[in-house]
Amino acid sequence: MSSREGxxxxxxxxxxxxxxxxxxxxxxxxxxxxxxGFSSMDNGLEPLWKDRPVFFYxxxxxxxxxxxPDKNFxxxxxxxxxxxxxxxxxKLDDVFLMGFSWGCALACSYLLDRKPFGVKGVMLCAPYxxxxxxDADQRRNIALLPKDIRGAIEKGEKTGDFGEAYESAMMAYYxxxxxxxxxx
Numbered sequence: 001m002s003s004r005e006g007x008x009x010x011x012x013x014x015x016x017x018x019x020x021x022x023x024x025x026x027x028x029x030x031x032x033x034x035x036x037g038f039s040s041m042d043n044g045l046e047p048l049w050k051d052r053p054v055f056f057y058x059x060x061x062x063x064x065x066x067x068x069p070d071k072n073f074x075x076x077x078x079x080x081x082x083x084x085x086x087x088x089x090x091k092l093d094d095v096f097l098m099g100f101s102w103g104c105a106l107a108c109s110y111l112l113d114r115k116p117f118g119v120k121g122v123m124l125c126a127p128y129x130x131x132x133x134x135d136a137d138q139r140r141n142i143a144l145l146p147k148d149i150r151g152a153i154e155k156g157e158k159t160g161d162f163g164e165a166y167e168s169a170m171m172a173y174y175x176x177x178x179x180x181x182x183x184x
Contacts, residue, residue, distance in 0.1 A: 008057070008089040012073060013066030017057040021049025025032045025100045027120060030087065032103030034128070035062055052072040057086050057105075079144070080110045085122065089118070105129055145173060 002022045008015045029048055033040045033056070040056035040063060048054050058065040059079060068074060081105060087095065097119055099107040104127035105130055109118060128134050142150055149169045156166030 010060075010082065010083070010085050010087060012068060012078070012104075013060055015057050015060060015065035015066070015082070016040075017055060017086070017090065020054045020056070021051075021054040024051030026052035026092055027096055028055060028092055029098050029123075030055045030057075030092055032083070032097060032099040032106050033059065033062065034101030034103055034126075035059070045119070054069075057088055076106070076109050077113075079106055080113050083084065083110050083115070084114060087118075094118045094120055096121045096123065098123045098125065099127070101128045114118075141176075144172065145176065150174065 005017065008017055013170045018040065023047065029052065031040060031042075031045070031054060040058055042054070042056060045054060060082060060087070061067050061074060086092075095118060097107045099105070099109075099122070104124040104180065107122050107124070108129065109173065111122065130161050142153055145153070149172050152169035154163045156162050
């Protein structure tokens with residue numbers, strides 16, 4: 001498998017990106033991660049990069065990308081503009097967009113606000129499209145977690161400290177939501 005990483009310099013900071021695959025001549029896919037605040041993950045997407053490049057990037061404030069100097073930067077409008085910059089920098093003139101959770105909302109906002117040329121299709125995976133519905137679902141799921149994990153999530157949300165304890169609790173949360181592997 002071919003793989004490479006790099007940085008995209010923007011006016012607001014450097015963004016990490018990675019590319020998997022690249023063999024074959026099929027149209028590339030640009031993956032938009034969940035969060036905001038999460039980072040790119042390529043787990044389970046291996047079949048996609050057998051015959052096409054699959055691009056990942058960490059949005060500003062996420063994963064291996066820079067943090068914004070001003071927390072007021074974080075808005076849907078700025079992330080939509082960032083997505084346009086990423087496509088241009090990576091020369092993804094014709095592309096499929098694949099969003100996960102918040103990445104689905106970003107993809108839809110980008111398509112509706114910018115009406116970009118060259119987006120040939122969109123894949124919405126576990127879409128986050130309604131804040132009230134999403135929040136109610138997450139609160140129900142968090143309430144089912146063990147007290148220590150639930151407490152770390154609640155503390156991070158209350159204090160704004162999304163460090164190691166919060167990230168660990170969120171990974172436990174995501175692991176719990178993942179469907180079981182029924183492979184024999």
